[in-house]
Amino acid sequence: MTTALKTLEPTQAITRSSPQNIEAEQQLIGAILVNNETYYRVSDFLEAEHFYDPNHKDLFEKMGQLIRSGKIASPVTLKTFYPVELRVADMSMAQYMLRLTAQATTIINAEDYGRVINDLAVRRNLIQVGTDMVNIAFDAPIDMPPRTQIEDAERRLFDLAETGKYDGGFQSFSDAINEAVDMAAAAYQRDGNLSGISTGLRDLDARLGGLQSSDLIILAARPAMGKTALVTNIAYNVAKTYKSEELPDGSLKTVNGGIVGFFSLEMSAEQLATRVISEQAEVSSEKLRRGKVDENEFSRVVDTTQKMQASPLYIDQTGGISISALAARARRLKRQRGLDLLIVDYLQLLVGTSARANQGRVQEITEITTGLKALAKELAVPIIALSQLSRGVESRDDKRPMLSDLRESGSIEQDADVVMFIYREEYYTGRLEPEPGTPEHQTWQEKMDRVHGKAEIIIAKQRHGPTGTVDLAFRGEFTRFSDLADEDKMPERYD
Numbered sequence: 001m002t003t004a005l006k007t008l009e010p011t012q013a014i015t016r017s018s019p020q021n022i023e024a025e026q027q028l029i030g031a032i033l034v035n036n037e038t039y040y041r042v043s044d045f046l047e048a049e050h051f052y053d054p055n056h057k058d059l060f061e062k063m064g065q066l067i068r069s070g071k072i073a074s075p076v077t078l079k080t081f082y083p084v085e086l087r088v089a090d091m092s093m094a095q096y097m098l099r100l101t102a103q104a105t106t107i108i109n110a111e112d113y114g115r116v117i118n119d120l121a122v123r124r125n126l127i128q129v130g131t132d133m134v135n136i137a138f139d140a141p142i143d144m145p146p147r148t149q150i151e152d153a154e155r156r157l158f159d160l161a162e163t164g165k166y167d168g169g170f171q172s173f174s175d176a177i178n179e180a181v182d183m184a185a186a187a188y189q190r191d192g193n194l195s196g197i198s199t200g201l202r203d204l205d206a207r208l209g210g211l212q213s214s215d216l217i218i219l220a221a222r223p224a225m226g227k228t229a230l231v232t233n234i235a236y237n238v239a240k241t242y243k244s245e246e247l248p249d250g251s252l253k254t255v256n257g258g259i260v261g262f263f264s265l266e267m268s269a270e271q272l273a274t275r276v277i278s279e280q281a282e283v284s285s286e287k288l289r290r291g292k293v294d295e296n297e298f299s300r301v302v303d304t305t306q307k308m309q310a311s312p313l314y315i316d317q318t319g320g321i322s323i324s325a326l327a328a329r330a331r332r333l334k335r336q337r338g339l340d341l342l343i344v345d346y347l348q349l350l351v352g353t354s355a356r357a358n359q360g361r362v363q364e365i366t367e368i369t370t371g372l373k374a375l376a377k378e379l380a381v382p383i384i385a386l387s388q389l390s391r392g393v394e395s396r397d398d399k400r401p402m403l404s405d406l407r408e409s410g411s412i413e414q415d416a417d418v419v420m421f422i423y424r425e426e427y428y429t430g431r432l433e434p435e436p437g438t439p440e441h442q443t444w445q446e447k448m449d450r451v452h453g454k455a456e457i458i459i460a461k462q463r464h465g466p467t468g469t470v471d472l473a474f475r476g477e478f479t480r481f482s483d484l485a486d487e488d489k490m491p492e493r494y495d
Contacts, residue, residue, distance in 0.1 A: 019123040020052040021116055028113040029059055030104030032067075033074060033097060039067045042114030050121035055088050059097070075101060122160060129156050151328040197258050197341055197382065200237025202483045203470045207459060208418065211238075211341060211382040215463075216373045218347070218412055220387040220401065221422035222394070226455065227386045228267065229275065229479035230422060231343055234384070235260045236276050238341050239313040258340025259312040261333045263326060265349035269315040279480040280304045286477075312337070322351045323371040334379055342379070344372065346386035347412070366411035373415045387412060389421075399428055403460050419461040424474060425451040455481065 032038045048061035062081055063073040071077065075097035082093040089096060133153050136144065196210025211217065211234075221227045241257030264272055278285035281304040283297045293301065314337065316329060326344070333339050344350070352364035352371075369385075376383040389405045401421035406412045413419060429447055434440035455474040459467045473482045 018052065018127065019120045021120055022053055022056075024113045024116045025051050025053055025056045026100055027104060028110055028117065029056055029063070030100035030102075031110045031113070032060075032063055033101045034104050036063075036067050036073055038110045039064060039073075041111045046114045046118055050118050052117075052120065052124070055093075055096075125160050126157075129153060129160065148325075151325050154328045154332060155324060197238055198241070199234045200241070201234070201470075201472060201481065203472070204457060207466065207468060207470050208462070209465060211384070212417070212464065213380050213382060214377045215382045215417040216369070216376050216415055217382060217384045217418040217420065218387050218406070218416040219384055219420050219422070220389050220406055222389050222399075222401070224427055225422040225424055226474060226476075226479065226481065227422060228345055229279075229474075230457075230481050231345060231384055231386060232272060232275050232479070233279060233481050235262055235313060235341070235343055236280070236308075236311065239311040240308075242312050242340075252338065254338070254340050259338045260314065260341045260343065261330060261339050262313060262315045262343045262345070263321065263329075264315055264317050264345050265319050265321060266345060267317070269317045272315055272317075275479050276308065277301055277304055279478050280308070282478055282480075284477045285479060320349065320351055323368045326350065327371065327375050330375060330379060334381075339379060339381055342376075342381055342383045344383065344385040346388065347372075348388050362411070369411045369415040373417075399423070400456070400458060401460075413461065416461060417463040418459065421458040421460060423456040423458055424454070425456075426454065426474075454484070 028038075028042070043064065046060075048057045048064070051057040051060055059078070062078060066073040066077060075094055078097060079092075079094035084092065086093050091099065133149070136149055137146075140146075140149065194205055194210035196208065196212040196215075198205050198210050199208070219227060219231060238258045239260045242254065242259060243256040244252040244254050247253050262272065274285055274288055277283070278288055281297070281300040283293060283301055287293050287297065288301070314333060318325075321329075330339065330342055347365070347368065350368045352367040372383055372385055387406060389401050393399050393401055393405050400423050403413050403419060405421075406419070426448065429444070429451055432444065434444050453473055453475060455472045457470040457472060459470065461467065471484050473484050474480070475482075
C-alpha cells in the first residue's frame, strides 16, 4: 500500500508597511510652524532623515535652515521654496502647511513627538540592516567572506545604537561636579589612589595617574628595547588585580584592575603566554621554549599558570587585521565579557580602508590613529598602541627618542593623548665593547655596571599631565619591567 505524498503549499508572503507615524510628524511640524522655538527642543536628537514622509523630511530641513539663520519659518516664508504645481494630499504646499498649523494642538508635547519619530526611524534602520544582511548572505560578493559581513553588520548595529540616543547636548555644572566627585571617590578606593587604572609600576603610575579612560596612549621604541615586554607586563598587572562588584541591575562594575583585550598582530597567543609565565615565575623564556627547566623552576611555572587561569586577559592573534574589524571585535568583547583596557601590538601592522591605502601610507596611518582615538572614546577605555620609530634615532649620538622619530609622526602625535618612549642605554653601550684588557674596556665596563638592568620611560607628551622620565628596572632574561628599589629603602651598605 502506497501513501500519496502531500504537496506543501508555499507560505503566502505577508506584506507589512514600514514603522511610521504620519500624525506625529504632522503634529511636530505644525508645532514648529506655530512657535519656531519648538525646533530647538528636538534638534539635538532629531534630523530630517528621521521623518518617513518625504514632504515632511523636506519641510523639517527647510525650517531648520531658516530658524538656524535667525529667520522666521512659517507657511508664508516657506511657500516661496516650493513650486505652485506641487500637490500634497490634493493641496498645494502652502495650503498643507496652513492646515498643519491649524491642527497643531500644543507645543508642550513636541519633544515626545520627536522621540516617537526618532524611535520609528531607528526601527526602520534596523529593518534595513536585517534586509541587507539577508540579501548579501543570499548573493554574497566574491570579495566579502561571511566573517566580513558579520563584522560589517556589528559595526552598523553599534553605530545605530549610538546614534539612536537622545542624551547628547549640554549638561548642568551640578551633574559635572557629581561625576568629578564620583571619579575622586573611585580613586580613593582604588589601589594606589589613582584616577586611572594602575599599570602595576609605581613610578609610572605616579607620573600618569594611571591609565585614563578614553585616552589613546602610544608606546614607541626601536627594536629590542622591550615594547612588547612592557605592554605585556602592564596587561597582566591590570588583569591579575581585577575586582568587580555587582550593581542593582545585575551588571558588574570594575572597582580595581580591569578586563584586558590584547590584539597581538605580530606574536601568537602562545608566545605572549610564555612571556607572561616567564616574567611571573622568573624562569627564562628561552629555558621554557627549550624545556631546559629544573624541578624547582618547573614547580614555579605550574604554580604561576594555576594563578593565571582566572585572569581576565583575552588575546586576539589575527595578523593584518583592519581597523574596522578591530573595532568590531573590541565592541563584541566589551558587550560579551566587559572591557577596561585595550592593547594593540602594533600600530603599523593594522590595515586601513583600501581607499586610504591608495592615498599612501601616511593617510592610512592617519585613518588608523583617528579610528583608535574614536574607539577609545566610544568604549570609554584606555587604548595602548605600540609603534615603531624611524631609523633616524640610530644616526644620533644621543639615541633617546623624540616625537619627530615616530613613523608617520604627524597623525600619531596629534591623535595621541600620551606618547611614551622606551630607552635602554645598556643595549647601545653593550654593542660598543672595546677589546678586553685595554683601558677603554675598563671604562666601558664601569659604564655598563651603571646602566645594567635599567630602562627609561620617556613621557614626551601627556595631554592631562606633566612630561618627564621614569626610571624602571629591566631583566631581559625574564622580559620583565619593574620598579627600581628606592635608595633610602636599601639595606645599609658596609665598606
